[in-house]
Amino acid sequence: MRSCGSCTLCCKVLRVEALDKPAGAWCPSCRKGIGCEIYETRPGECRTFGCLWLADEQFPAEMKPERSKIVIALESGGGRVGVYVDPDTPTAWKRPETYAMLKRMAAVQAGRRGQVIVFIRDRAIAVLPDRDEDLGAANVAGKAIHYRQNMMTGRIEVEVTDSAAAPAA
Numbered sequence: 490m491r492s493c494g495s496c497t498l499c500c501k502v503l504r505v506e507a508l509d510k511p512a513g514a515w516c517p518s519c520r521k522g523i524g525c526e527i528y529e530t531r532p533g534e535c536r537t538f539g540c541l542w543l544a545d546e547q548f549p550a551e552m553k554p555e556r557s558k559i560v561i562a563l564e565s566g567g568g569r570v571g572v573y574v575d576p577d578t579p580t581a582w583k584r585p586e587t588y589a590m591l592k593r594m595a596a597v598q599a600g601r602r603g604q605v606i607v608f609i610r611d612r613a614i615a616v617l618p619d620r621d622e623d624l625g626a627a628n629v630a631g632k633a634i635h636y637r638q639n640m641m642t643g644r645i646e647v648e649v650t651d652s653a654a655a656p657a658a
């Protein structure tokens with residue numbers, strides 16, 4: 490079993506709605522490299538969160554978030570791979586090995602209408618098998634990202650809406 494050890498990066502890169510904490514800013518309750526100062530009373534979204542590196546020992550050791558500067562999480566029942574990047578190293582997801590891994594994930598996700606989304610603070614970037622698409626400030630409360638396959642071209646089209654409701658077909 491892996492443990493977080495001195496990693497606390499998710500307390501920086503993720504948005505925490507219950508605390509009104511924006512993505513990419515350290516939580517005021519985080520003691521960097523040590524842990525949560527309000528561990529017993531931390532919000533539910535913190536309690537239930539675990540990154541992919543922590544959950545899967547087959548995930549490369551060098552991808553430990555405190556080293557890679559990226560927190561990767563499975564969300565929406567596996568429908569989304571969220572890639573949360575430390576804004577102090579905003580190109581960390583473009584390192585060749587990491588980028589190749591994200592593209593492989595994008596190919597797998599595309600086969601089941603799933604997503605791979607890079608988040609850097611409020612900004613979201615869809616990683617698709619054939620391209621990357623900058624979605625702008627989509628990582629904020631009330632925004633939702635939808636994929637839809639164009640039946641004529643086979644191309645995946647990405648849309649950001651103002652609610653979790655799916656866009657009209």
Ligand code: SF4
Binds near residue numbers: 542554555
């Ligand atoms: S990013 Fe992963 S390894 Fe790091 S503290 Fe969060 S859950 Fe633990």
Ligand code: SF4
Binds near residue numbers: 516
């Ligand atoms: S409340 Fe604790 S676990 Fe949640 S983001 Fe803040 S420091 Fe991290």
